[in-house]
Amino acid sequence: MKKLLTGDEAIARGAYEAGVSYASAYPGTPSTEILENLAEYKEIYAEWAPNEKVAMESAIGASIAGLRSMVSMKHVGMNVAADPMFTWAYMGVNGGNVIVTADEPGMFSSQNEQDNRNYAKAAKIAMLEPSDSQECIDMVKAAYELGEEFDTPFIIRLTTRVCHSKTIVELKDRKDVPHKEWTKNPAKYVCLPAIARNLKVKLLERMKKLEAYSETTPFNRIEMGDTSVGVIASGICYYYAKEIFGDKASYLKLGFTNPLPAGLIKDFCSRVDKVYVLEENDPYIEEFVRQQGCACIGKDLFPSMGELTPDVIRACITGKPNETIEFDRTKLIGRAPTFCAGCPHRGLFYRLGKRKDIMISGDIGCYTLAAGKPYQAMDSTVCMGASFSLGAGAQRAFHMEGVDRRVVTVLGDSTFFHTGINSLINTVYNKANTVNIILDNRITGMTGHQDNPGTGYTAKGEETTLIKIEDIVRAIGVKHVYVINPNNLQEVDDTLDKCLALDEPSVIITRWPCALKKFSKEDREEFTELFVTRDKVDPDKCIGCKKCLKAGCPAMSYVAETKKVVINRAQCVGCDVCAQVCPKQAIGKED
Amino acid sequence: MTKSILLVGVGGQGTILASKILTNGLMEAGYDVKMSEIHGMSQRGGSVSSQVRYGEKVMSPVIEKGQADIIVSFEKMEALRALDYLKKDGTLVVNDVEIPSMSVITGDETYPDDVLDEIKKHVSARVVDATGLARELGNEKASNIILLGTLIKAMGLTAIDWDTILEANIKPKFLELNKKALQVGMDAVQ
Numbered sequence: 001m002k003k004l005l006t007g008d009e010a011i012a013r014g015a016y017e018a019g020v021s022y023a024s025a026y027p028g029t030p031s032t033e034i035l036e037n038l039a040e041y042k043e044i045y046a047e048w049a050p051n052e053k054v055a056m057e058s059a060i061g062a063s064i065a066g067l068r069s070m071v072s073m074k075h076v077g078m079n080v081a082a083d084p085m086f087t088w089a090y091m092g093v094n095g096g097n098v099i100v101t102a103d104e105p106g107m108f109s110s111q112n113e114q115d116n117r118n119y120a121k122a123a124k125i126a127m128l129e130p131s132d133s134q135e136c137i138d139m140v141k142a143a144y145e146l147g148e149e150f151d152t153p154f155i156i157r158l159t160t161r162v163c164h165s166k167t168i169v170e171l172k173d174r175k176d177v178p179h180k181e182w183t184k185n186p187a188k189y190v191c192l193p194a195i196a197r198n199l200k201v202k203l204l205e206r207m208k209k210l211e212a213y214s215e216t217t218p219f220n221r222i223e224m225g226d227t228s229v230g231v232i233a234s235g236i237c238y239y240y241a242k243e244i245f246g247d248k249a250s251y252l253k254l255g256f257t258n259p260l261p262a263g264l265i266k267d268f269c270s271r272v273d274k275v276y277v278l279e280e281n282d283p284y285i286e287e288f289v290r291q292q293g294c295a296c297i298g299k300d301l302f303p304s305m306g307e308l309t310p311d312v313i314r315a316c317i318t319g320k321p322n323e324t325i326e327f328d329r330t331k332l333i334g335r336a337p338t339f340c341a342g343c344p345h346r347g348l349f350y351r352l353g354k355r356k357d358i359m360i361s362g363d364i365g366c367y368t369l370a371a372g373k374p375y376q377a378m379d380s381t382v383c384m385g386a387s388f389s390l391g392a393g394a395q396r397a398f399h400m401e402g403v404d405r406r407v408v409t410v411l412g413d414s415t416f417f418h419t420g421i422n423s424l425i426n427t428v429y430n431k432a433n434t435v436n437i438i439l440d441n442r443i444t445g446m447t448g449h450q451d452n453p454g455t456g457y458t459a460k461g462e463e464t465t466l467i468k469i470e471d472i473v474r475a476i477g478v479k480h481v482y483v484i485n486p487n488n489l490q491e492v493d494d495t496l497d498k499c500l501a502l503d504e505p506s507v508i509i510t511r512w513p514c515a516l517k518k519f520s521k522e523d524r525e526e527f528t529e530l531f532v533t534r535d536k537v538d539p540d541k542c543i544g545c546k547k548c549l550k551a552g553c554p555a556m557s558y559v560a561e562t563k564k565v566v567i568n569r570a571q572c573v574g575c576d577v578c579a580q581v582c583p584k585q586a587i588g589k590e591d
Numbered sequence: 592m593t594k595s596i597l598l599v600g601v602g603g604q605g606t607i608l609a610s611k612i613l614t615n616g617l618m619e620a621g622y623d624v625k626m627s628e629i630h631g632m633s634q635r636g637g638s639v640s641s642q643v644r645y646g647e648k649v650m651s652p653v654i655e656k657g658q659a660d661i662i663v664s665f666e667k668m669e670a671l672r673a674l675d676y677l678k679k680d681g682t683l684v685v686n687d688v689e690i691p692s693m694s695v696i697t698g699d700e701t702y703p704d705d706v707l708d709e710i711k712k713h714v715s716a717r718v719v720d721a722t723g724l725a726r727e728l729g730n731e732k733a734s735n736i737i738l739l740g741t742l743i744k745a746m747g748l749t750a751i752d753w754d755t756i757l758e759a760n761i762k763p764k765f766l767e768l769n770k771k772a773l774q775v776g777m778d779a780v781q
Contacts, residue, residue, distance in 0.1 A: 002618065004614055004615060004618055004624060004626070108629050132625075132652075160629070161627060161652065161653065164627060164628050164629060165625060165626060165627040165628075165652035165653075166614060166624075166625065166626040166627075166652075167624070167625050167626075167649075167652065168618060168623065168624060236652075239650045239651050239652070240650075240651050240653070242650040242651075243650040243651035243655075307653075309651070309653045309655065310651050310653065310655045311655035311656045311657075311658075314655070321656070322655055322656045322657040322658065323657050323679070324656050324657040324674070324675045324676075324677075325657070325674050325675070325677055325679060325713050325714065326713070327671065327674050327709060327710075327712070327713050328709055331671060331703045331705070331706060331709050332668070332671060332672055333668060333692055333694060333695060333700045333701075333702055333703075334692060334694050334700065335601065335636075335637055335638045335668070335669075335672075335692040335693075335694075336637060336692070336693065336694070337602070337635035337636055337637035338635060338636045338637075338692075338693040339635070340635060340636065366635065369635065373693070373694070373697060373699060374693075374697045546698060549696050549697050549698065550697060552693060552696070552697060553696075554636050554693060554696065556696060557691050557695075557696055558696075558698070570731075
């Protein structure tokens with residue numbers, strides 16, 4: 001049966017067809033939908049882990065115990081998972097194990113553009129790079145067969161365009177894979193130095209065998225056409241190259257990219273007049289081609305950042321960009337993403353942004369949008385969980401310099417569970433008197449509403465123990481813990497004042513669900529007033545001062561003809577933040 | 592010959608469902624199809640786009656600048672923003688709807704009142720009041736399927752059995768509404 005699948009859906013389908021039984025992940029664009037789709041198959045046990053390191057370790061455990069397992073993550077997630085991954089490479093698998101990394105050339109939803117092919121090389125793990133959804137299925141299935149044959153985990157490296165492009169695939173049946181038996185085998189699975197030294201020898205031998213395999217695998221293939229131009233490409237760049245050159249070039253399509261096939265590359269380069277290496281981000285293939293003594297054109301012509309889409313490649317080769325329709329660009333207005341109407345982050349950041357004498361240490365999530373107008377309430381963002389610890393360091397530095405500046409840190413509920421907990425332990429242990437805010441919107445928001453340890457539900461939708469953030473915070477030793485409603489601006493102000501006056505660490509938990517969340521029965525019990533009302537502007541009282549608009553709600557707009565503000569009924573969910581901002585009490589509930 | 596369709600709009604306008612129905616119809620009709628979207632931060636009220644390419648054999652899922660055969664914009668400003676992607680003789684369908692961005696709401700920028708005039712200076716745009724037509728049908732949210740109908744007609748794809756495709760992709764409760772919306776959209780262009 002034919003179907004249009006995204007790369008992410010196809011990775012999950014490939015895992016299903018390959019007989020995978022166990023999967024774990026932490027959400028992260030553009031990889032999130034892989035586990036969401038894996039969880040749809042009743043034959044696969046799938047779970048959300050609190051972070052990528054935990055997901056990786058769980059998948060390693062399942063493999064050692066005898067199941068085919070998968071772990072998926074966005075590119076920066078591999079930084080978190082790298083510790084177990086590097087040693088896992090030494091051990092080799094029992095049940096096959098595939099590690100999916102979704103890289104983001106172009107940084108559509110990411111804080112950096114790292115090229116995770118370098119991880120495969122550094123960790124000595126075999127790697128496949130699919131170019132479309134059918135290859136996602138085929139390569140996942142091959143990775144389990146080859147991984148068990150060569151005794152290695154596999155990395156499958158995707159990019160956003162492969163993850164989020166739909167192409168046609170052929171669906172096949174699931175393979176019935178007998179579970180492998182677990183037997184005690186410390187010489188393989190206990191990485192003590194003496195054992196690891198033996199395993200390193202085996203790892204190096206395995207890489208030699210994989211080098212030989214890379215020369216003959218059908219995933220690395222030469223397609224001869226016109227020999228005046230030769231293109232070496234992997235992943236989506238293969239199709240970009242075909243788009244531009246068609247049959248006016250020859251191709252070396254690389255799908256098995258660690259280890260790379262030295263012989264095949266030398267052979268290909270000898271058969272064409274000039275070689276382009278087309279790859280996004282780092283010159284991963286290019287450097288290898290040059291090491292083989294082959295001349296090529298790579299990053300000297302093509303950019304080292306952003307996507308290498310066909311128009312980018314064409315402009316590099318022809319020296320001029322595609323012709324486009326000229327128009328008056330001064331007519332364009334920006335359309336940056338914003339907090340949704342009813343977003344529980346709005347009230348907090350509206351008030352926090354008013355305090356100009358503090359430093360605000362931020363984190364990764366929807367709330368990073370508070371860095372922009374109208375809030376301008378974020379001074380740093382690095383990675384998941386960094387807000388607390390970066391803030392602690394900055395606060396200590398201000399004290400040491402004698403600077404009278406307080407640090408307020410902010411992160412979300414899922415980010416707290418991810419790596420925020422460790423950082424809060426540091427804050428308490430090392431006596432940083434930061435004000436730490438946990439934005440508990442009852443879900444993992446930015447990636448599209450995945451459950452987390454605080455929601456009471458698993459990836460499969462089963463009820464589970466709900467871990468209360470305030471319990472953890474108190475157990476860590478924070479003495480000043482406040483749980484507040486962020487839509488109540490007076491409560492926000494009062495609590496901030498109280499905490500900023502302390503010489504000890506404090507935690508403020510702003511507890512209100514994401515406006516887009518599909519509310520659970522527990523949500524409806526706890527938040528009885530949950531978005532059941534709407535606000536409206538009384539035109540007789542509105543003086544058109546536009547102060548309410550500075551709260552940044554997309555449901556509100558100013559009407560020039562009437563010189564009044566109106567609220568869009570279709571968007572408003574009655575959070576009342578605007579009503580508290582209005583100096584004339586012109587905003588109230590609809591009747 | 593591969594054809595390129597670009598659908599643009601603002602997060603929440605239903606571009607994703609429209610492109611899903613479109614691509615499934617094209618696949619059922621025997622074309623090779625590729626569709627590319629960028630999710631993530633852009634869903635939070637930012638600009639969104641779906642790129643659809645179809646033909647005998649499609650290579651890139653991404654449309655080059657200046658190479659879209661047709662752009663369907665669910666919002667006026669997004670049509671202007673997308674002009675970079677339209678072929679010089681390409682078709683532009685634009686929903687006569689203005690959605691202020693946050694910079695407009697907060698007063699940092701002004702939404703110009705002559706966006707359509709600027710567009711019409713350069714291309715012969717087909718302006719459709721899809722939101723108004725959807726309201727007449729009883730549900731504003733059907734405007735995405737009205738625009739899909741306009742697109743189908745403009746690309747000469749009316750021979751595909753769209754009713755069956757809608758049945759496979761739309762909840763039964765909204766099926767009749769959307770079948771009507773598709774027809775209204777087709778009738779909106781001559």
